[in-house]
Amino acid sequence: MKHKYVIIVAGGKGLRMGTEVPKQFLLLEGKPVLMHTIRAFYDYDPAIRIVLVLPEIQQPYWKTLCKEYSFDIGHEIANGGDTRFHSVKNGLKRVLTDSLVAVHDGVRPLVDKKIIAAAFEAAEIHKAAYPVIPVVDTLRKKVTEGRSKKVDRSKYCLVQTPQVFISKVIISAYEMDYSENFTDDISVVEARKNCKPVMIEGSRENIKITTPVDLAVAEALLKCRT
Numbered sequence: 654m655k656h657k658y659v660i661i662v663a664g665g666k667g668l669r670m671g672t673e674v675p676k677q678f679l680l681l682e683g684k685p686v687l688m689h690t691i692r693a694f695y696d697y698d699p700a701i702r703i704v705l706v707l708p709e710i711q712q713p714y715w716k717t718l719c720k721e722y723s724f725d726i727g728h729e730i731a732n733g734g735d736t737r738f739h740s741v742k743n744g745l746k747r748v749l750t751d752s753l754v755a756v757h758d759g760v761r762p763l764v765d766k767k768i769i770a771a772a773f774e775a776a777e778i779h780k781a782a783y784p785v786i787p788v789v790d791t792l793r794k795k796v797t798e799g800r801s802k803k804v805d806r807s808k809y810c811l812v813q814t815p816q817v818f819i820s821k822v823i824i825s826a827y828e829m830d831y832s833e834n835f836t837d838d839i840s841v842v843e844a845r846k847n848c849k850p851v852m853i854e855g856s857r858e859n860i861k862i863t864t865p866v867d868l869a870v871a872e873a874l875l876k877c878r879t
Contacts, residue, residue: 663759
């Protein structure tokens, strides 16, 4: 069986939250968001190897939080980079070859075991897999200032994480130079053109916490789970 890794990228500064505390450290049900995220992958597989990517300046604070909350789930820490691309690249340095690697947003704490399992299973077969959900709102494309036209929303989807890969696929992709077109790991792998990633079904509960409203929604969803 291949080793399993998850690279959890947590480099947010909390700008859209309007707080001085980075969003990954804000409290959710009495614990920092990031602890919920790590716990989700540990609950999926206690043997999974967890690599947490944090800016160097935030690492002492994280270690203090782990002591304060008696958080003892084992994980390695890698240094964050100037961009998400460079942060993931740093995390990949901790990965052994011939493994399966998930990359996940540190502020998606509500990902469930079914999505994680499905992504790993699909990646083992197809080399790369990622969860998506359909667009439910009406979409319009800007044509000129003040004008737009309706587009077919059935042709679009929203992409989530974890995005999972065979290690040699993602490691090879991250040998490329950085491009502003790399908005997630799937876009990096697709640019390398060494496999065809497959979509799996995501979940609307797998929200990314970027605003105070997201945090309130996450609190409500967690209460429903208990």
